[in-house]
Amino acid sequence: MQRRTVEPRPGWQRTVEEQGLVYPLTRHPDGTLRPYWDESAYYVFTLEEVEALEETVEELHRMCLAAAHLVATGRLADLGITDPRVAAAVTEAWHRRTELPSVYGRFDLRYDGTGPAKLLEYNADTPTSLVEAASPQWFWMEERFPGADQWNSLHERLVAAWKKQAPLLPPGSPLYFAHSTADELGEDLMTVAYLKETAEQAGLDTAFLPVEDIGFDRLSGRFVDHRLRFIRSCFKLYPWEWLTTDRFAGHVLDTLDNGGGTGTTMWIEPAWKMLLSNKALLAVLWELYPGHPNLLPAYLDGPRELATTTGYVAKPLLGREGAGVTIHERAADPVVPVPPDEPHCYQQLAPLPAFDGNHVVLGAWVVEDEPAGLGIRESHGLITDEYARFVPHVIL
Secondary structure, three states: EEEEEOOOOOHHHHHHHHOOOOOOOEEEEOOOEEEEEEOEEEEEEEEHHHHHHHHHHHHHHHHHHHHHHHOOOOOOHHOOOHHHHHHHHHHHHHHOOOOOOOOOOEEEEEEOOOOOOOEEEEOOOOOOOOOHHHHHHHHHHHOOOOOOOOEOHHHHHHHHHHHHHHOOOOOOEEEEEEEEEOOOOHHHHHHHHHHHHHHOOOOOEEOOOHHHEEEEOOOOOOOOOOOOOEEEEEEEEEOOHHOOOOOOHHHHHHHEOOOOOOOOEEEEEEHHHOOOOHHHHHHHHHHHOOOOOOOEEEOOOOOOOHOOOOOOEEEEEEOOOOOOEEOOOOOOOOOOOOOOOEEEEEEEOOOEEEOEEEEEEEEEEEOOOOEEEEEEEEEEEOOOOOOOEEEEEEEO
């Protein structure tokens, strides 16, 4: 694994915009615009490295599914799932998971090319940075390094996944694709539009609908679009923890189609993804697989020995883009932390590796149950936040 610099292509901004990346620049707090898509550098991997990472991701995914034993042991409260109706929905969805479409997820890994990759978190419900990993990155490689390769079968696997899962979708309605208009940047819209395109290439009838435009028809007891058509199935880039707590939550639970044929609306990703998109999963994995080379020690009841040995990172159980994450260095006599207002997971501090001063995190994609590709983000600090940059990669 190496970081190399290269001169960006003339007109790169327009090029990546035409390839689906609608926000090639990021506005920083000082008002300046800086590249989000950064092709002034790229990462090089050997085939052996990528094959090892693929094996790691495959094993981590298998371990995460095993960690969903929380359902069988009645420990959903560890994930902050305390509402009995939500717990029942998640439990039923887990037991019927073979009947429910589940498309994709993204593992965030710490890796520097010299040791085993370490799991930082699993974005299993609403992961983004998909478009840049699947499309502009591939075309950049074909233009700059013809004959090279890339860990990137995202597009083909997504199309194949929709084809395979089409029989699971309720008939008589298009598959809706929804995102929240509260996303001012356009990242969610871009992701949903791309996934809609892959579903169309798989032969599915699709429709687009902002989450805010979804209505509920009280006479029929069903969700409807702006033309009052029934919504039988919907891919939503809208977290389950919002879907089950906003003002429509009761209707969502009343009409939820979990593959049993009793509900009227099937949501993708399915409700059982709440088991995997929660930072508490990190502590459950360490409990099940203590000492595993691809895991970092993690706990739910406090940092324990991490406070005086390695330091730790406190992560809210729910969140994205590094929001609410705090870093605590090792201390010989640490101050007892004040219990936070919301539950946290305490994970061993493993600082992101720095290449030329850039802290890098690997985003390894899974489509259905198979490793599917890699996206790399760089940041100036140890927390990968909304100001991170996407940097392409090649296998040489």
